């Protein structure tokens with residue numbers, strides 16, 4: 201039975217990975233300092249003997265007893281609002297946290313997987329983004345704390361791979377949504393759903409012509425699981441290439457939910473990328489034909505149901 205450490209395991213993606221790897225028969229050590237993660241996301245595993253939760257900040261030295269076969273480093277604030285609120289922990293978890301988790305993987309002779317991000321491409325000048333594009337990042341802007349920490353993390357992982365021969369993987373995650381996102385994490389999907397269900401205006405930042413490509417969480421987790429088992433060391437984009445403008449996304453949310461909310465424009469955040477769409481040719485090729493399967497309407501429906509089930513939004517849109 202493989203034994204796996206998931207940092208950020210109580211977060212949105214980390215907790216879905218805990219579910220998946222437990223289902224695959226792993227023993228899971230879930231580590232989180234709970235700045236943005238929540239025990240609500242993992243409480244359903246507390247009685248499982250193959251699951252252990254450790255509250256720890258991975259920017260400090262990490263001690264795990266016993267063998268570890270896989271280390272998945274998913275700890276980090278990941279919403280722009282969160283990393284603006286926690287700029288220094290964001291820089292530290294992407295740099296010191298990556299260093300500490302790599303050190304642990306060395307010691308345990310484990311395979312290592314880094315959760316990287318489409319933010320390494322910054323406000324991209326190449327469209328769609330392929331893995332061989334080096335990006336257009338403002339290092340000193342407010343988003344730089346996340347983007348540069350993840351870029352540093354990727355550099356660190358490749359150095360451990362080349363210099364120490366560590367068995368490593370890097371996934372570049374594009375916008376992902378689904379159950380267990382925090383309703384108030386500030387990202388566009390939970391914001392629009394919350395606004396649509398409470399009769400508030402949908403807040404479109406800027407003129408809404410900026411684009412994003414939204415991937416449902418189960419498609420992302422499937423891709424990450426395949427990457428973990430693949431032998432591809434260089435970064436791989438995982439996301440859904442179905443690109444849309446934010447204004448069209450707002451209209452789609454109104455249509456899917458039947459909400460009568462208006463659309464209100466608010467200022468565009470500094471350094472907000474104008475376009476984003478993953479080129480997933482590499483993923484298709486190295487992950488055994490992987491591709492996203494859940495369309496936007498179905499994914500939004502499942503996400504809405506989660507927020508309703510957990511009583512975070514009313515059962516019908518206003």
Ligand code: UDP
Nearest residue numbers: 280386387388389391403404405410446472
């Ligand atoms: N956005 C918006 N209204 C909101 C929240 C976000 O128009 O209430 C926009 C934001 O400016 C960005 C896009 O939606 O262009 C996606 O933002 P999000 O915070 O979800 O993630 P990002 O892709 O920027 O990391």
